[in-house]
Amino acid sequence: MTLRRLGRPIGHRKALFRNLVTELLDHGKIETTEVKAKEVRMLAEKLITLGKQGDLHARREVAKVIADKAVVKKLFDEIATRYTERNGGYTRIVKLGPRRGDAAPMALIELI
Numbered sequence: 001m002t003l004r005r006l007g008r009p010i011g012h013r014k015a016l017f018r019n020l021v022t023e024l025l026d027h028g029k030i031e032t033t034e035v036k037a038k039e040v041r042m043l044a045e046k047l048i049t050l051g052k053q054g055d056l057h058a059r060r061e062v063a064k065v066i067a068d069k070a071v072v073k074k075l076f077d078e079i080a081t082r083y084t085e086r087n088g089g090y091t092r093i094v095k096l097g098p099r100r101g102d103a104a105p106m107a108l109i110e111l112i
Helices: 012-028 034-053 056-065 069-082
Strands: 029-033 093-100 105-111
Touching: 012 029, 012 034, 012 069, 012 105, 029 034, 034 056, 034 069, 034 093, 034 105, 056 069
Parallel strands: none
Antiparallel strands: 029 105, 093 105
């Protein structure tokens, strides 16, 4: 699923990215660390491409990652139709600077 381990076991890491990509598709943008944003970007781009296919197999593949049925419906009905003419690059990462508590580099990832 991912290349970076982020100091977490595989189950925790998968759950983290599933939650982050679900929130990104639900809200349109999220604020997280730069490393997590880069990993979420790869997963979100794949899911949007599957959403553009629109068939039952693609819907089931997306449902493996996104547990919220409302977000799956939104992906196929609204988000995928917005990007029919686009061949990739559905997300944008904007660097925000260091976080106050631990100086971790923060970023805003959003759907274009």
